[in-house]
Every structure is written in structure tokens, then in C-alpha cells.
Amino acid sequence: MKGFFSSQLDQWPLARENYNGLERVMLKDVPMPGGSLVRVQFNPARMRSSAARVDKKSISERPCFLCKSNLPPQQEYIVFYNRYLILVNPFPIFKRHLTIALESHEDQLIAGRFADMMRLAEALEDYTLFYNGPRCGASAPDHFHFQAGARGFMPVEMEVNYLDRKRIAGDGTANISYIGNYHRHTIVMEGTGTDRLEQWFTRIYNILHQMQGKEDEPMLNMLAGYNGRYYTVVVFPRARHRPAQFFEEGKCQILMSPASVDFGGLWITPRPEDFEKIDAAVVADIFGQVSLGEDEWTELLDRLISGE
């Protein structure tokens, strides 16, 4: 993967510029009550992603940027598992940032693809995989894809190891818990085998789907990594895509559309005024709006614990 990256950066000026630009992005750490951290990244190159129009009409009117026939001429790919194209993301958040697109143009829906995510996590051990649902930050809701970022840059990757975790269920091969006092509802699944993890994920998915009804898929974001011994999967159930601040005007506006990486504790903001404004109160407020509502969360936990 290192050779793939350096050859892409050699051949592709836009990607090279944007990766070099990452060296200059501003970061600030916002300590949160309860001992967690949110790291804010001011990254102007991400404007097109933060403010992207993802309604059906806008999507249907643009050429799909993940279809092979529309890839920029400089873009190369590695075929994975006969059906995914591993691509260098030319608008990075991470020093190494991949998009892993299904080879065929199919909707962004996670059902039936959990095992693929685990395969990718295992193959890309230096990366954390992430999945953004079609209404939870995916910039191509019409073309299935995962992303992967160099491991160790999102606070949650460390925080799962030391923050207070409450057990939901477990049997040694798979353990399910949630992180207490974390400002967004967060389920952590750990296991040595992917089958049990997939069963747990399916239960979570089905309960959320029943609660949220009609939509194609319940609102969620997800991270996954493999450390050589076991898989860690983090699920963030959602209530909405964008907070009220996104739709404000003038001074009250904050251009945040939280997705997996933001839920992982790395907030990406393309505007300097938002970078300034984001503090612990803003983080807690926005997480509170976009994370699953309290009643639904209680119901989800009750049903997972009782096993019904």
C-alpha cells in the first residue's frame, strides 16, 4: 500500500498538493467532560464534502465520481476481493486516506457487507475502516463505498481502551459494550471471529430499523479495525444528519455535517470561523442533536441486554 500511495502522489498533482497541504492544517484539542477529547481540524480542502448536496435530485444530476469510467485519468486502483477498488482519496483528512468503492454502481447500504468490512479491516491493518450511511455523511449515497484512514488519528481509537465501558453482552468470542459519558451514543463490539460480530451487528441494525421505520437503512456510522488479534467495531446510531447550526445564517452558522470521523472524535471544519467557535459546549450540543435520541437509546440497550 505504501508503494501505491507514493506512486499516486508522484503522478497526480492534485492529490500531492492536498496531501502536502495536510502538513499545514491547524489542529486544536477540545477536552470534554468525562475525560474524552475532540480534536478539531481546520481543513479548507474539505469544503466540497462538508457542504455537499446529497439530496436525490442533486445526486442523480451529477456523474458518479466513484464509477470506474469517471475516475480521473491519474487515478489508479487495486482490486480487492474481486469486487472493490481501493483508491487514494484525493481530498484527505488522514496522512493516508483511502476510498474503497464497490466496482459496480450500487446504493450505499451496509446490509450484507459487514463481512466485507471485516475483510478489509484485516487486510488494511494500519488503517481504520469507516462506513457512512446514505443519510449520515456519505458523499456518494448512490455508489457503495467504505473509507479508510491511517490508524491512530481519531481519539476514539485510543479512548475505547481506557474510558469507562459498560457491558451489554458477551461470551468471550464477542463482547458488546457502550462508552459511558461520551456525549454521543457509542456501541463497541470486540471479537476474534467475524461471524459473532456480524450477528450482533445485525441485531443492532434490526432494532434500529424497526424504530426508524420506512427508510432504506437505519441512520448510523461505523468504524472497524483489526490489531492482529481481534476486531474492534464501533457503531454510532444516529437521529439526524446535520445539526440546526448548519442551517443557520451569519454568525450562528456552523458548517458541520458530522460523519464517522467526527463521531470518532476528529472534527473536520472547512471554515476558519467555525474552527474558532467549536468548544466543548458546541461539541456536546451538536453531538446531542445528531446522535440517537435518549428514548431510542434506552430501548436499544434494553432490547440488546434482554436478548429479545
Ligand SMILES: [Zn+2]
Ligand atoms: Zn457509481
